[in-house]
Amino acid sequence: MIADKFHPRGIERLSELGHEVLSEPSLSAGDLPETLAAKRPEILIVRSTKVTATSFEAAEGLALVIRAGAGVNTIDLEAASRLGIFVANCPGKNAIAVAELTMGLMLALDRRIPDANADLRAGVWNKKKYGTGRGLYGRRLGLVGFGSIAREVATRALAFGMQVRAYSPTLTAERADAYDVEVAPSLDALLGDSDVVSVHVPYRESTRHLIGAPQLALMPEGAVLVHTARGGVVDDRALSEAVAAGRIRAGLDVYEDEPSGGKAEFNLELRKLEGVYGTPHIGASTQQAAEAIAAEAIRIVTSFADRGVVPNTVNLDDHGPARHTLVVRHHDRVGVLASILDALRKHQLNVQDMHNVVFKGAEGAASATIAVENEPSADLLDDIRAHADVLGVDLRTAR
Numbered sequence: 001m002i003a004d005k006f007h008p009r010g011i012e013r014l015s016e017l018g019h020e021v022l023s024e025p026s027l028s029a030g031d032l033p034e035t036l037a038a039k040r041p042e043i044l045i046v047r048s049t050k051v052t053a054t055s056f057e058a059a060e061g062l063a064l065v066i067r068a069g070a071g072v073n074t075i076d077l078e079a080a081s082r083l084g085i086f087v088a089n090c091p092g093k094n095a096i097a098v099a100e101l102t103m104g105l106m107l108a109l110d111r112r113i114p115d116a117n118a119d120l121r122a123g124v125w126n127k128k129k130y131g132t133g134r135g136l137y138g139r140r141l142g143l144v145g146f147g148s149i150a151r152e153v154a155t156r157a158l159a160f161g162m163q164v165r166a167y168s169p170t171l172t173a174e175r176a177d178a179y180d181v182e183v184a185p186s187l188d189a190l191l192g193d194s195d196v197v198s199v200h201v202p203y204r205e206s207t208r209h210l211i212g213a214p215q216l217a218l219m220p221e222g223a224v225l226v227h228t229a230r231g232g233v234v235d236d237r238a239l240s241e242a243v244a245a246g247r248i249r250a251g252l253d254v255y256e257d258e259p260s261g262g263k264a265e266f267n268l269e270l271r272k273l274e275g276v277y278g279t280p281h282i283g284a285s286t287q288q289a290a291e292a293i294a295a296e297a298i299r300i301v302t303s304f305a306d307r308g309v310v311p312n313t314v315n316l317d318d319h320g321p322a323r324h325t326l327v328v329r330h331h332d333r334v335g336v337l338a339s340i341l342d343a344l345r346k347h348q349l350n351v352q353d354m355h356n357v358v359f360k361g362a363e364g365a366a367s368a369t370i371a372v373e374n375e376p377s378a379d380l381l382d383d384i385r386a387h388a389d390v391l392g393v394d395l396r397t398a399r
């Protein structure tokens, strides 16, 4: 089931691959639980439509949710994990589109294109007022975050001759160097030393109001803030105050409490300020991005449908709390794995990750790697070793 707008060719392709596709492009988050309960899809594809705990609980048979985009803050990952439902996204596939809009907002702010155009439409020629751009060439751009989108912005800004710096807690000098970008020592240092600040971090508890009143106060007089990341990363009220005071200006694609559907009333005070140019969360809405996202979503569906493997999962415990791993080499015969698991059950050891590989050859051997929650006892290792089909047992413990 696709509960949002999706590339028509993508829908066709899913049908060609033999999937039964139900497209519900105008479904609201409120209608989702009922529709999921009635239609019982195995796979749900969404864009910004919220998938709440109520939706997950109503969706019997649902095994996978694909976010046809990057940000997963609209999906209740806790509920998905509790019910054993995979959630995957399409990382980087709409990054170019967002970077293009970011450059558009930067240029619009510098030359005040929307206001100049509005005046022209009203029959007013005001070269005097609008002939005051600073230009982007040589200006300092500060990127908050240095993931897929920020890197695409960096490439484009460098082509405009901007000096690009970035701050991310995980950004190393080597990585930044590879993109001709400087690393800022801290977020505060970046904000205090940029003509343009562009925000590209995900929304999480830890990034809520990452840019609030104290951070905005660090920005130089006349600087601009471009925010295409996620409503809530910037404190909109504090931004309103800073813009209303005439200190800074802003170009925004995302807002706190923005509508999630395609069309709605939107009366946020911020959008009325002269120093704000806004777009209605269209960062990812280009044909190029829609095609790239659809291709990635189809890749995920195919991998899951054919092999049960979900690429780009965002709610799996990759490293897990497991520190102890058993490596059991055994004859590749029916029932050996069941006997090993039986031994683990007898010793009350919970398996957290398990992987079995087969050696080449007609009557070969196999090796099972089993991560367990607690340290296996010597008795358990002896029990497994005693099995006639077990060739060897090793215990590995992470430091």
Ligand SMILES: NC(=O)C1=CN([C@@H]2O[C@H](COP(=O)(O)OP(=O)(O)OC[C@H]3O[C@@H](n4cnc5c(N)ncnc54)[C@H](O)[C@@H]3O)[C@@H](O)[C@H]2O)C=CC1
Pocket: 069, 070, 071, 072, 091, 092, 094, 095, 098, 144, 145, 146, 147, 148, 149, 150, 167, 168, 169, 170, 200, 201, 202, 203, 206, 207, 210, 228, 229, 230, 253, 254, 281, 282, 283, 284, 285
């Ligand atoms: N306006 C729109 O239509 C779109 C908006 N987005 C938003 O943009 C966000 C970023 O997207 P991508 O670049 O693709 O994600 P990404 O995961 O590739 O990059 C995120 C970056 O943020 C950094 N980061 C995390 N916490 C940070 C912090 N406290 N301070 C500084 N850096 C921090 C990470 O280290 C990483 O470099 C998405 O999570 C989504 O919310 C994404 C696509 C479209």
Ligand SMILES: O=C(O)C(=O)COP(=O)(O)O
Pocket: 047, 048, 049, 068, 069, 070, 071, 072, 094, 281, 282, 283, 284, 285
């Ligand atoms: O990919 C993202 O995180 C986006 O914000 C894009 O949202 P959308 O798919 O256009 O509703």
